[in-house]
Amino acid sequence: MTLNLSPSEIGKFVSAYRALDFIESDMKLGLGTGSTAAWLVKLLAHEVNENGLQITACATSSETTKLAERLGIKISKLDELGQLDLAIDGADEFDRNLNLIKGGGAALLQEKIVETAADKLIIITDASKQVEDLGSFDLPVEVVKFGWKTTKRLIENILEDEDVDCRVVNRRGNSSPIITDEGHYILDLKLIRIGNPHSLSNALLNIAGVVETGLFLGMTNSIIMGDSTGKASVKSGINSDWVHSLNNIQELSEFIKKINIL
Numbered sequence: 001m002t003l004n005l006s007p008s009e010i011g012k013f014v015s016a017y018r019a020l021d022f023i024e025s026d027m028k029l030g031l032g033t034g035s036t037a038a039w040l041v042k043l044l045a046h047e048v049n050e051n052g053l054q055i056t057a058c059a060t061s062s063e064t065t066k067l068a069e070r071l072g073i074k075i076s077k078l079d080e081l082g083q084l085d086l087a088i089d090g091a092d093e094f095d096r097n098l099n100l101i102k103g104g105g106a107a108l109l110q111e112k113i114v115e116t117a118a119d120k121l122i123i124i125t126d127a128s129k130q131v132e133d134l135g136s137f138d139l140p141v142e143v144v145k146f147g148w149k150t151t152k153r154l155i156e157n158i159l160e161d162e163d164v165d166c167r168v169v170n171r172r173g174n175s176s177p178i179i180t181d182e183g184h185y186i187l188d189l190k191l192i193r194i195g196n197p198h199s200l201s202n203a204l205l206n207i208a209g210v211v212e213t214g215l216f217l218g219m220t221n222s223i224i225m226g227d228s229t230g231k232a233s234v235k236s237g238i239n240s241d242w243v244h245s246l247n248n249i250q251e252l253s254e255f256i257k258k259i260n261i262l
Helices: 006-023 035-051 064-070 108-116 148-159 198-206 248-260
Strands: 025-033 055-059 084-088 121-126 139-143 168-171 184-189 208-211 224-225 231-236 243-246
Touching: 006 035, 006 084, 006 121, 006 231, 006 248, 025 035, 035 055, 035 064, 035 084, 035 248, 055 064, 084 108, 108 139, 108 208, 108 248, 121 208, 139 148, 148 168, 148 184, 148 198, 198 208
Parallel strands: 025 055, 025 084, 084 121, 121 224
Antiparallel strands: 139 184, 139 208, 168 184, 224 231, 231 243
16 A cells, blocks of 8 residues: 555545546536545646646635645636536535535535535545434534624523534634634534434524534535545435445555645
């Protein structure tokens, strides 16, 4: 094994590599944010610069925009592209119903705007992100700065009536809060287990100071899950079976070296 990557990172790369099969020339793409989405951007850059792939793309964060443009992918504004053919992004968790927790990179609002504007959403991830019930990963909630402490208190109040195993709300970064691209704050909900994601999402969004939550429910068309052996597994729809394919890990290693994306 010549890849100098952790098993998790290999899985992320494998899933991003498999996602290339869903991308066609002249597509309008939404590019996600985070470590797995970064692999996709690097792979897309190779296809654009070396193989002539023609795409137009928008990004879900300033971070992704900077990476894509540095690698030669032109990033347009979502309003310029209109309806997208496909959005591809990572996830912090996904459950058996293809519901997600996203937003660990604090880009959840822009991610949700872009991904609801796409005909299809494909999630690329590694096996560590699969869970029985959402909630192990902190649920990010984007709130406006004005009255954020009041919003925090209101969130804590509604959690008393929700089916979760813990009710702790922290401001990410403590004394130095994360500020999103839209100028909002992020609160992290440490919930352990979310028994009814739809109920929780509705309750949170009914609080005036809450802009958006990291619960992405009923949005995902397909999950691609990679692992360190080179296997990519695709699940399209809640009731579908996983479809597996195996990449030669040595060939992937040589490909990474060839395109110099590490």
